[in-house]
Amino acid sequence: MTETNSSIQIKGLRDGLLVSLDDAPWEEQRTIFLAQVDSQTAFFKGARLALDVASQVLHVNDLVDLRDQLSERGIFLWAIISESPTTEKTAQLLGLATRISKPRPEESRQFSAAGSGEDDA
Numbered sequence: 001m002t003e004t005n006s007s008i009q010i011k012g013l014r015d016g017l018l019v020s021l022d023d024a025p026w027e028e029q030r031t032i033f034l035a036q037v038d039s040q041t042a043f044f045k046g047a048r049l050a051l052d053v054a055s056q057v058l059h060v061n062d063l064v065d066l067r068d069q070l071s072e073r074g075i076f077l078w079a080i081i082s083e084s085p086t087t088e089k090t091a092q093l094l095g096l097a098t099r100i101s102k103p104r105p106e107e108s109r110q111f112s113a114a115g116s117g118e119d120d121a
Contacts, residue, residue, distance in 0.1 A: 007022050008020070008021055008022075008029075008032060008033055008036060013050065013100065014101070015048060015050070015078075015100065015101070016047055016048025016049055016050060016076075016078065017044075017047050017048070017049050017050070018050045018051075018052060018081075018100065019033065019049060019050070019051050019052065020052040020054070021033065021051070021052065021053050021054060021056070022054060023054050023055055023056065026053075026056050026058065026062060029053075029056070030066060034069060034073075037070070037073055037075065038073070041073070044073065044074075044075050045073075045074045045075070046074055046075075046076075047075050047076070048076050048078050049070065049075050049076065049077050049078065049079075050078060050079035050080075050081060050097070050100050051066075051077065051079070051080050051081065052081040052082070053080060053081070053082050053084075053087060054082070054083060055082070055083040055084050056082065056084060056087060057084045057086050057087055058080070058082070058084070058086075058087045058090060058091075059086070059090055060090055060093065060094065062090075063080065063087075063090055063091060063094055063096070064094065067094070067096075077096065078096065078097055079091075079096055079097035079098065079099075079100050080096050080097075080098060081098065081099070081100060082098070
């Protein structure tokens with residue numbers, strides 16, 4: 001495989017993994033990401049995955065294809081994060097989350113300012 005300019009960033013979240021792609025063409029991004037998954041099967045096996053596709057415009061067939069390919073590898077795609085309204089709407093149609101909670105360490109230190117918000121839903 002030839003080296004490309006695209007970059008993939010992986011971060012651990014409380015809810016699983018966040019994989020961030022850049023704005024390179026979607027097919028290139030998908031191929032590189034799946035190759036990385038295949039080269040690190042033990043790391044990804046059983047993972048809950050949120051995918052940040054930046055401003056990529058993805059349609060139903062793009063997301064269904066990716067979800068199926070990840071599922072075949074034992075990976076659960078649960079969220080698509082995108083700057084594109086089309087991609088966001090498509091993800092929602094497929095039952096995928098379009099927002100994820102990002103931990104904010106500074107908030108945990110300001111518990112006294114939070115008041116009595118201890119009601120768990």
